[in-house]
Amino acid sequence: MPNVTESRLIAHDFTADLQGNNTGSLTWRVHTDGFMNPSDVLYSSYTSAPDPVPRRGTYVGEGMYVLSTTVRMEHQQNKLIWVLTTQTGKLPSDTNENDAQEDENGVFNNPLRRRCVWWMERSPEVEERDTDALGKPFLNSAGQPFDTKIVIERHQPVIVCQKNFATLDEILEINDENENKINRSTFRSYSRYRVLFKGAEASQPQYQNGIEYYTATMRFHTSPRSWQPKLLNRGWAYKDKPNGVLIPATNADGSLAIEPVLLAADGTKLPDGAEPTYSEFNLYLTDDFNSFTGDP
DSSP states (O other): HHHHHHHEEEESSSSSOSSSSOOEEEEEEEEEEEEOOHHHHHHTTOOOSSSOOOOOOOOOEETEEEEEEEEEEEETTTTEOOOOOEEEEOOOOOOOOHHHHHHHOOOOTOGOOOOOEEEEEEEEEEEEEOOOOOOOOOOTTSSOOOOOOOOEEEEEEEEEEEEESOOOHHHHHHHHHHEEEESSSSTTTTTOOOOOEEEEEOOOOOOTTTTTEEEEEEEHHHHHHSSSSSSEEESEESSSSSTTOEEEEEOTTBBBBBSSBBTTTTSSOOOOTOOOOOOOOSEEEEEOOHHHHOOO
């Protein structure tokens, strides 16, 4: 798997000194030894030397946090260069000291009672295509596929949730129970099977008003289609009758078929013009994700 080979701070606006005095931004240039998903570049950069990128949610003093880090890819001298820009500032759930003192419920004084903070990122994905946007297959003038693969890059929304927890074990438990599960019911407007929980990242221990806590950043990857595969039911052989013997698929002249034949649900061959059938599989366990939508 490709790795981060170099990380170097290249710019800052002198208002973000990571001491919590002002909002602002800092920028790193990161080299990798191969293509990586931008989110993997970010995660790997957390521990890269000599300038590790601070995690989102990292407390930097005086009520200031790392709010977001964007990743941009560049090509320079046949190298993969990634530019990461970190924004610092106050969390949306924070308030000024006077407001905190006036809050009788102690929500702002107690970081464990703050509401979930939600936002959206976009994750690029590379997809191999056999047809163009209008459904026209990529065939040469002889009707044969090209020897060049056609790929496109598309971006899918990533739903992000940030929430504080009293212990690191609580965040570890979230990963143990929910990582790589998909939604069994509608989750934030996405129908079932279209949201995949990719896990929770935990901050270093934070301290505020004498309370120790950890900030979990949880990511849910969305898909325009179901995460559960739905495969066209076809094969190179079919049954002569339900629970019968397999017969190799052939052409009209009796030669072996050059493409698989469509199958019925019982394994027999579908007649010409019949609606194709599909088989569904459960690659992922499901969850309703209710634990992520509740606030303290």
